[in-house]
Amino acid sequence: MTFKDRIDAGLQLAFKLKKYVIDPCVVLAVPRGGVPVAYTVASELNFPMQLVLTKKIGHPINREYAIGAASLTDYFIIPHDDVTEVYIQKEVKRVQEKLKDMQQKFMGDRPVLPLKGKTVIIVDDGIATGNTMLATVKVIRKEEPEKIIIAVPVTSAEAYKKLAKEADEFICLLIAEEFYGVGAFYDDFKQVTDDDVKTYINNLHQKEEFY
Template identity: 45%
Template sequence: MFKNRIDAALQLTERLMKYKNEKGVVLAIPKGGVPIGYIVSKALNMPMGLVMSKKIGHPVNKEFAIGSVGLHGVIINGDAQVTEEYLKKEIKSIRNQLKENYKKFLGGKRPVKLKNKMVIIVDDGAATGSTLLTTIKEVSKMDPKKIIAAIPVGSEDALARIKSSVDELVYLDSPKSFYSVSGSYKEFEQVTEEQVQKWLNKTKDENQLVHLK
């Protein structure tokens, strides 16, 4: 069990040090992946960017992911069992939110090209893997040299789905009795937009923030 996201990030960094000073980019998935992305990018001496993706929650339980939405792509789990009307409404709403957050967090900074670069995608964990898979799908279109997914914890099913979609998967733990990502953390407070902005400002001050679109 991890103390918090900072503890998880420090442990994850140890597994990624072989990539220090490589020509690459660390992409964090807001909001929970941002503090982890900052620590990993700083340790590896790589710039950090954001990649916008968010889960689609089940109408009965919003914490249960039935798919995910990116700025340009969507993944729906095969057993979602919800109406087409619900999906269309959620996809539109989530995508509008992602666009607003993207503008808010990154403003008018020029995009970075991922072609022929190593890309390390980080988040605080994966329950179903949908959010990471949407992110991987979008990043793949940009012709990177290599895609690495790095997360502290994930369910066995999520890890299997992610592993088949990337060049390398780095993770620290996969409990047999997996209930939620938060169950692997002693402290797992919701990361606020203000906290995301704080991490991004630190990255910007160190000239390590890049813009992905």
Template identity: 40%
Template structure:
């Protein structure tokens, strides 16, 4: 099982969510992508649902000795979320990670300004929020994003991803009202291994997609299948 690219993955997810929309199961939906990789996936969903597209910026908190090794995540102005099991395995404390959290929060706000140009997040109160990423390995960044989005008081909070690990599905499914996924392969080592094309998404592409999504358009609702696929409720 391999996904061709993020665009194709987004179209498959869009078909499933469009089926729910036709059944009246989505309330005035808003699509929020986790940049950068979630944006090309999310734009396909937003187009199919005729919904606004924006980003919810999340930053990974890396281990001091290996920044690529995520031990937590931070979103918005909320407290950081840590993978306590990983902290224990690495003999790390939250206090020791304070400087890293401060740097990542600064970068988070820089990217929010870069992607939104000073625009606030859309008002999602009482609406269905579809939070989108290109995959879940540990799920810690998605969980931080879900907690941040929950504070905006949506009517329903759906997490949609093309591929996820079983462990991440269990953790993220406990935070979301619904988790929609296409594939849950086992064993699972990384998100990228399940894509034929998993090139890095740059800031320029994110800005281009968001700018194009803000342009007026007609009814772009898709006609996908009503099949719900795998999900945790």
């Protein structure tokens, strides 16, 4: 099974998420690849959308290995014996500065939507290991949403097992036992640029104002 592109994947996900139209939902798009998917979901179901304003904190020896994540106001860390508190605090500060820059670049002066009491739907174009998503869910949980739903077109079986017990629901169109990268499941997997992200956010904002 493959998806034509991220819009096609978003349309299929929106169909699975229709049951949440009566909930007070906020769609959180994982930049950059998850933005077209999330935009399509939000457009189809008339949900507000903003970017996932969290970033992973990597291990000092291997930055790709997530040991936690930080949001604009909080952070979550999985304790590791070889990671010092000094390193953690330095990384939290660095990540939060990057998040502020990201918020300004993509969202401008638009206020960050509160997540407390909301059904939060985190959307990406696919999940490989699940480590970053796991840390993201943990830090978003601190904002006290009513529910956290992970919604992706494709995930590895390993990531699904890891994340299914952390979210209130994990909606996935394809769980792949053999996983060679997210792009392998798309006919068109072109890079999503910063300008693309801005366009999707602006288009949705204009649509919300129209309604």
